[in-house]
Amino acid sequence: MTLDILLPAAAKRRSLPLGDRSFVAKATIVLLALLLLATFLFSLTAGASDVSPLPLLRDLVFGGGEVSARDRLIIGDIRLPRAVLGSLVGASLAVSGAVMQGLFRNPLADPGLVGVSAGAGLGAIIIIVLGSGVLAPVIAPLGIYALPFAAFFGGLLTTWILYQVATRRGQTSIATMLLAGIALGALAGAVSGILVFLANDAQLRDLTFWGLGSLAGATWVKIAAAGPIIVAALLAAPFLARSLNAMALGEAAAHHLGIPVQRMKLIAIVTVSAATGASVAVSGGIGFVGIVVPHLLRLLIGPDNRYLLPASALLGAVMLLLADAISRTIVAPAEFPIGIVTAAVGAPFFLWILLRRRGVLDL
Amino acid sequence: MIEVEELCVTLGRREILSNVGFTASAGTMTVIVGPNGSGKTTLLRAISGELASTGTIRINGRDSRTMKAFELAALRAVLPQATALSFPFTVREVVGLGLNGASAKLPPEEVERLPEEALRRVDLAGFAGRFYQELSGGEQQRVQLARVLCQVWSPVTQEGPRWLFLDEPVSSLDIRHQLVIMRLAARFAAAGGGVLAVLHDLNLTAMFADKVVMMHDGRARAIGSPSEVLTDDLLEDVFECRLGVGVVPPGPFVLPQSATR
Ligand SMILES: Nc1ncnc2c1ncn2[C@@H]1O[C@H](COP(=O)(O)OP(=O)(O)OP(=O)(O)O)[C@@H](O)[C@H]1O
Ligand SMILES: [Mg+2]
Numbered sequence: 130m131t132l133d134i135l136l137p138a139a140a141k142r143r144s145l146p147l148g149d150r151s152f153v154a155k156a157t158i159v160l161l162a163l164l165l166l167a168t169f170l171f172s173l174t175a176g177a178s179d180v181s182p183l184p185l186l187r188d189l190v191f192g193g194g195e196v197s198a199r200d201r202l203i204i205g206d207i208r209l210p211r212a213v214l215g216s217l218v219g220a221s222l223a224v225s226g227a228v229m230q231g232l233f234r235n236p237l238a239d240p241g242l243v244g245v246s247a248g249a250g251l252g253a254i255i256i257i258v259l260g261s262g263v264l265a266p267v268i269a270p271l272g273i274y275a276l277p278f279a280a281f282f283g284g285l286l287t288t289w290i291l292y293q294v295a296t297r298r299g300q301t302s303i304a305t306m307l308l309a310g311i312a313l314g315a316l317a318g319a320v321s322g323i324l325v326f327l328a329n330d331a332q333l334r335d336l337t338f339w340g341l342g343s344l345a346g347a348t349w350v351k352i353a354a355a356g357p358i359i360v361a362a363l364l365a366a367p368f369l370a371r372s373l374n375a376m377a378l379g380e381a382a383a384h385h386l387g388i389p390v391q392r393m394k395l396i397a398i399v400t401v402s403a404a405t406g407a408s409v410a411v412s413g414g415i416g417f418v419g420i421v422v423p424h425l426l427r428l429l430i431g432p433d434n435r436y437l438l439p440a441s442a443l444l445g446a447v448m449l450l451l452a453d454a455i456s457r458t459i460v461a462p463a464e465f466p467i468g469i470v471t472a473a474v475g476a477p478f479f480l481w482i483l484l485r486r487r488g489v490l491d492l
Numbered sequence: 493m494i495e496v497e498e499l500c501v502t503l504g505r506r507e508i509l510s511n512v513g514f515t516a517s518a519g520t521m522t523v524i525v526g527p528n529g530s531g532k533t534t535l536l537r538a539i540s541g542e543l544a545s546t547g548t549i550r551i552n553g554r555d556s557r558t559m560k561a562f563e564l565a566a567l568r569a570v571l572p573q574a575t576a577l578s579f580p581f582t583v584r585e586v587v588g589l590g591l592n593g594a595s596a597k598l599p600p601e602e603v604e605r606l607p608e609e610a611l612r613r614v615d616l617a618g619f620a621g622r623f624y625q626e627l628s629g630g631e632q633q634r635v636q637l638a639r640v641l642c643q644v645w646s647p648v649t650q651e652g653p654r655w656l657f658l659d660e661p662v663s664s665l666d667i668r669h670q671l672v673i674m675r676l677a678a679r680f681a682a683a684g685g686g687v688l689a690v691l692h693d694l695n696l697t698a699m700f701a702d703k704v705v706m707m708h709d710g711r712a713r714a715i716g717s718p719s720e721v722l723t724d725d726l727l728e729d730v731f732e733c734r735l736g737v738g739v740v741p742p743g744p745f746v747l748p749q750s751a752t753r
Binding site: 146371375 | 537562564575579581584
């Protein structure tokens with residue numbers, strides 16, 4: 130019965146049309162969803178204090194006292210928010226990457242590449258360094274929301290400037306936007322550098338840890354601040370899928386196919402900057418998820434964004450939860466910044482994509 | 493019916509089209525000819541709503557500039573002179589993009605059948621599973637044509653005739669496939685749809701066009717039936733090359749008209 134729902138009509142007839150990968154894609158999405166569930170549960174159990182998964186599951190589902198009060202505290206207040214935040218951030222990074230790649234028609238495009246992450250980072254750094262000094266009166270009322278909001282607006286501002294620079298008479302030039310993004314990213318980096326230079330020792334430690342990317346500070350409050358933005362962006366992304374598919378043929382052809390190209394680009398840009406800004410605010414610079422995840426999935430299920438976007442969200446969440454588990458266990462009881470884990474895996478992968486791009490098929 | 497009046501297009505600081513006017517009727521094939529850079533592609537892009545322009549463009553009586561992208565897409569499909577494709581789509585997926593807007597309204601069996609049927613019509617049956625990037629130039633061109641066909645599958649709907657805008661649809665095809673594609677377009681017109689095509693091949697133009705628009709330096713230099721437009725004097729004037737229309741040149745030659753199959 131359940132299988133009937135899962136299997137599309139085409140598969141039941143046992144003859145999949147030639148070149149139609151939608152069945153593989155749907156099956157992959159189902160598998161990834163199960164994988165995410167398992168990874169999520171695993172990440173609740175992994176760490177300095179060992180809690181085995183089965184008692185935990187029984188405890189979560191049926192209640193009862195199999196898990197000690199201390200462990201329950203660790204899971205409820207530390208690991209659960211961390212796993213939730215990790216899933217949200219992972220999904221958001223991967224989907225941002227996939228949307229941006231579709232928009233730029235380039236498999237190497239990524240919010241990190243066009244300066245959106247750098248802009249969001251600058252916003253966060255301003256708060257960390259100047260928050261207790263010059264800006265104190267302004268941000269005091271915002272409390273702990275100051276950081277996420279600053280990063281979000283930093284990302285949005287960068288994207289907005291990017292859009293203004295790259296858009297003439299309603300036409301956005303992707304090439305100009307990429308180049309402008311590199312320049313803006315460098316500029317944001319330079320200003321960030323000046324602020325880092327001004328920072329005191331305590332701020333510097335904060336900055337370093339944040340800049341390397343970490344989920345260590347995950348709290349329900351952070352989730353409340355960044356979660357809604359991320360969820361909204363994740364829900365908006367699938368509506369862009371058909372438009373992004375058409376964009377693979379170029380802007381003109383997308384217009385011919387009935388896509389309102391300019392409006393769609395604007396929506397895509399706002400979606401990406403919202404998701405990226407919110408993610409950077411709560412987790413710092415976690416790189417390469419946005420490039421690695423969609424690329425792997427494209428090899429597996431093809432570039433159709435109707436399937437690529439949900440699959441990216443799921444695999445992005447899985448990858449980040451695994452990277453976080455590694456970062457927590459590899460030097461336990463100390464922690465390793467997760468950004469280093471993703472970069473150590475992602476950067477070689479990025480180079481591998483560049484090398485393979487010399488072929489025909491590996492876009 | 494497509495009505496174009498006093499159409500002007502300026503790109504950068506140059507006026508590329510000046511005061512172009514012509515009409516194209518549904519049920520016929522209208523062919524735009526002219527030398528390189530004379531404005532054929534620009535004309536087609538302006539009519540398809542891709543370029544800003546001044547003057548009048550009416551499709552089936554409606555001002556095309558007031559129409560939304562999806563309304564235009566339901567009425568006309570465009571084969572550009574060149575198409576680049578990013579990401580490794582299969583041939584079937586590329587052709588399926590033509591159904592993009594319509595697939596929500598079509599029954600699932602149709603969504604599955606139409607791409608294969610379109611591929612068969614452009615003589616690419618069995619290519620659906622191949623990667624687009626792994627095809628030859630001519631095969632890619634035919635895949636794009638199949639995609640365009642899918643977009644306006646039935647030549648006539650309640651909203652009136654639909655249109656095929658084809659910019660050099662046979663430019664990289666062998667002679668057999670040139671005929672396959674031109675006959676396909678002619679059949680679309682015979683079934684009530686309209687075809688507006690840019691061609692460089694004057695023989696094919698003479699053979700298939702109901703009406704010829706000859707472009708020269710951004711103006712419509714001559715408009716009429718093939719025999720009215722393809723004359724020695726006009727050709728010499730426009731292409732700057734003395735050509736004898738209907739005169740057999742020395743040496744071997746192959747006439748597409750000689751095909752019997
Ligand atoms: N984006 C642009 N900006 C400025 N000028 C342009 C642009 N695109 C085309 N042109 C110019 O407009 C003129 C007409 O170009 P168009 O592409 O319409 O020619 P065409 O008749 O289609 O030629 P071909 O037979 O080579 O396809 C050319 O002189 C060309 O240089
Ligand atoms: Mg041209």
